[in-house]
Amino acid sequence: MDAEFWLERWREGRTHFHQTRVTPLLQKYWPALGVPKGGRVLVPLCGKSLDMVWIAAQGHPVLGIELSELAVEQFFEENELKPLTHVSIYGKHYVAGSIEIICGDIFKLDAQLLSHCVGAYDRAALVALPEAMRADYVRHVYGQLSPAYQGLLITLDYPQEEMPGPPFSLVDSEVQKLYADVSPARIIDRRDILEKEPKFLAAGVSRLDTVVYHLGVQE
Numbered sequence: 001m002d003a004e005f006w007l008e009r010w011r012e013g014r015t016h017f018h019q020t021r022v023t024p025l026l027q028k029y030w031p032a033l034g035v036p037k038g039g040r041v042l043v044p045l046c047g048k049s050l051d052m053v054w055i056a057a058q059g060h061p062v063l064g065i066e067l068s069e070l071a072v073e074q075f076f077e078e079n080e081l082k083p084l085t086h087v088s089i090y091g092k093h094y095v096a097g098s099i100e101i102i103c104g105d106i107f108k109l110d111a112q113l114l115s116h117c118v119g120a121y122d123r124a125a126l127v128a129l130p131e132a133m134r135a136d137y138v139r140h141v142y143g144q145l146s147p148a149y150q151g152l153l154i155t156l157d158y159p160q161e162e163m164p165g166p167p168f169s170l171v172d173s174e175v176q177k178l179y180a181d182v183s184p185a186r187i188i189d190r191r192d193i194l195e196k197e198p199k200f201l202a203a204g205v206s207r208l209d210t211v212v213y214h215l216g217v218q219e
């Protein structure tokens, strides 16, 4: 699953992961995380997610990272935002109001940028990565956030042998192993969503849960 895999999906419009509404689980669980107003929130592998607009409306500067320039341009166009752009070592930055998206590779970001993020929102990001990349991703991204960060992680759990990813299945034991050296990862919701997912039903998947984690040290 290299960069070209994703760039081609955006070129061909095969972006069924994109939702035309804000994720209800984000709206339900974000307020309780207690991320301070004004605190910067990282949205890794952000696509053109409307969730960024919602997070910004809660009073957070948003930092999204996305490989595909098409996705980034569609985000600003579809939300009628006119971004200013500049280029840095991280990629091309698009900034409109409190939303900044860097068109670049998440693995190129460093502590200088990530340590300013006190919040993180991961939907269809960790589960988009094949197993071999996940430990590097968690260490690199979450390991460099502010130590006080609070985050929301949304995963999928289904019998992986019944359908190839992405999105991939993550059982809780793998999530716990991935975050063990970074921060606590506590399940706050798990629900059966099989009936709402025609792609999984058509593939003959017998069970599909979405699982919501609260990431970060809690007092």
Ligand SMILES: C[S@@+](CC[C@H](N)C(=O)[O-])C[C@H]1O[C@@H](n2cnc3c(N)ncnc32)[C@H](O)[C@@H]1O
Binding pocket: 006, 007, 017, 018, 019, 044, 045, 046, 047, 048, 049, 065, 066, 067, 068, 071, 104, 105, 106, 107, 123, 124, 125, 128
């Ligand atoms: C499954 S999509 C999810 C997008 C978004 N989170 C959402 O909820 O709609 C995964 C996205 O990650 C992007 N991506 C994949 N690898 C990346 C990387 N190394 N750095 C930045 N973006 C990446 C892809 O281009 C794709 O848009």
